[in-house]
Amino acid sequence: MKYISTRGGIDPISFNQAVMMGLASDGGLLLPATTPTFSSAEIKELAELPYTQLAMTIFSRFIGDDIPPADLRQLIESSYATFSTKTVAPLKRVGDLYIQELFHGPTLAFKDIALQFLGNLFEYLLVREKRSLNIIGATSGDTGSAAIHGVRGKKNINIFILHPHGKVSPVQEKQMTSVLDDNVFNLAIEGNFDDGQRVVKELFADLDFKRDYQLGAVNSINWARIMAQVVYYFSVYSQLPIAARKDFTVVVPTGNFGNIFAGWMAKEMGLPIKRLVLATNANDILYRFIKTGIYSSGEVMPTLSPSMDIQLASNFERYLYYLNDRNPHQLNERLTEFAVSGELVISSKLFEKMRENFTSVRVDDQAILTTIKDTWQETGYILDPHTATGVNAAHEYRLQEQTDTAMICLATAHPAKFPDAVEKAIGTPPTAPPSITALENLPCRFDLIAADTKAVKAYLIEKLST
Numbered sequence: 001m002k003y004i005s006t007r008g009g010i011d012p013i014s015f016n017q018a019v020m021m022g023l024a025s026d027g028g029l030l031l032p033a034t035t036p037t038f039s040s041a042e043i044k045e046l047a048e049l050p051y052t053q054l055a056m057t058i059f060s061r062f063i064g065d066d067i068p069p070a071d072l073r074q075l076i077e078s079s080y081a082t083f084s085t086k087t088v089a090p091l092k093r094v095g096d097l098y099i100q101e102l103f104h105g106p107t108l109a110f111k112d113i114a115l116q117f118l119g120n121l122f123e124y125l126l127v128r129e130k131r132s133l134n135i136i137g138a139t140s141g142d143t144g145s146a147a148i149h150g151v152r153g154k155k156n157i158n159i160f161i162l163h164p165h166g167k168v169s170p171v172q173e174k175q176m177t178s179v180l181d182d183n184v185f186n187l188a189i190e191g192n193f194d195d196g197q198r199v200v201k202e203l204f205a206d207l208d209f210k211r212d213y214q215l216g217a218v219n220s221i222n223w224a225r226i227m228a229q230v231v232y233y234f235s236v237y238s239q240l241p242i243a244a245r246k247d248f249t250v251v252v253p254t255g256n257f258g259n260i261f262a263g264w265m266a267k268e269m270g271l272p273i274k275r276l277v278l279a280t281n282a283n284d285i286l287y288r289f290i291k292t293g294i295y296s297s298g299e300v301m302p303t304l305s306p307s308m309d310i311q312l313a314s315n316f317e318r319y320l321y322y323l324n325d326r327n328p329h330q331l332n333e334r335l336t337e338f339a340v341s342g343e344l345v346i347s348s349k350l351f352e353k354m355r356e357n358f359t360s361v362r363v364d365d366q367a368i369l370t371t372i373k374d375t376w377q378e379t380g381y382i383l384d385p386h387t388a389t390g391v392n393a394a395h396e397y398r399l400q401e402q403t404d405t406a407m408i409c410l411a412t413a414h415p416a417k418f419p420d421a422v423e424k425a426i427g428t429p430p431t432a433p434p435s436i437t438a439l440e441n442l443p444c445r446f447d448l449i450a451a452d453t454k455a456v457k458a459y460l461i462e463k464l465s466t
């Protein structure tokens, strides 16, 4: 399989090159040159496979000959052996909905599904190519800890994660700083999340430094992350009762458009998803786009679902490329328009096309709390605040559409990761699973450092030259 850029500025590259490149060198996002598809007979056969074999079948279509099957199988097996359930992404019946729990990985959020695999894949490719990689990123919580757990102890990789000192949740802080592997460096920045992001951006802007020290990013735009996420949509199908498989609706709590893009890809590949419901919190850029066809940024507002507090969705360009008939020229025009005016408008024809696949519901903090409370009272199931946006959106969608197709809500985090929001909703914090209670007594390691690019650069140079 060859990979191309949404902006049309690179020659086709291999899967391996696409993984190592991350962001396309022309500034675009990488995509497979053709979309693999499965017939409905093949999809029925896929439904019989356990999760890791399902992943194997789907990944093989995207990778082709770039990784020998035995090696790929090994990478997949070790990536999902760290999950607390063999099903990896179990589907549960909760009231009149289904909930797919994507939080059984090491950091209890759905990002583990992609990052456990990406860590193994990076190690495999780096060792094979005799190269090394130093990952640098700033985090406000979820991505940083999932990335650290994805690459801890891996050969040829170091990871440096900047978090705002004292400003991430206690669970997230512990999940990051209790990892004591030699290749993991936690930098607690004396500043806020934006300071951390600025420092990382300035480090990457120094191209000589970036090249000399093999710096790379952890971000949600790596193609391998999307590919890994396609699998659990197929796994929904496998776990649904046969009568419900004909067509079903999936509700996705959305920030960067990564998770929901994987769902759209699964639909393109032949999975009979009727519609995708995009749930946002008060940070509603994607909600406004789906309602009006106009994409225009707003101010980021803090909410009870912090991992969705995003106003520019980094994976959205992938979808726009397909929507614009895979025409990079047409896409570039839209992107230039957006860069100049801060607004991107699609034609009414494309708007209709988009509305066949997507609908959206915006959920404010009050509705998040009410949804956690109502769901708990009616079913005994405790939602985390991100998943609650999805469940609220599912109820709204049912009311609007008067539909009785199966509704699947993706649960993106374990409630015990966000105990304050849960306690606010139901009066008591959720019971912490063993992996969280165990954190309490673990030793931690981090280095406190000024929110200053020079200081961080000196730190990197010191660590990387020993």
Ligand SMILES: *Cc1c(COP(=O)(O)O)cnc(C)c1O
Pocket (backbone or CB within 6 Å): 109, 110, 111, 142, 143, 220, 253, 254, 255, 256, 257, 258, 259, 260, 307, 308, 386, 412, 413
């Ligand atoms: C990252 C994250 C999201 C948003 O996912 P996207 O792929 O950015 O849309 C939602 N919920 C949780 C808990 C997350 O960590």
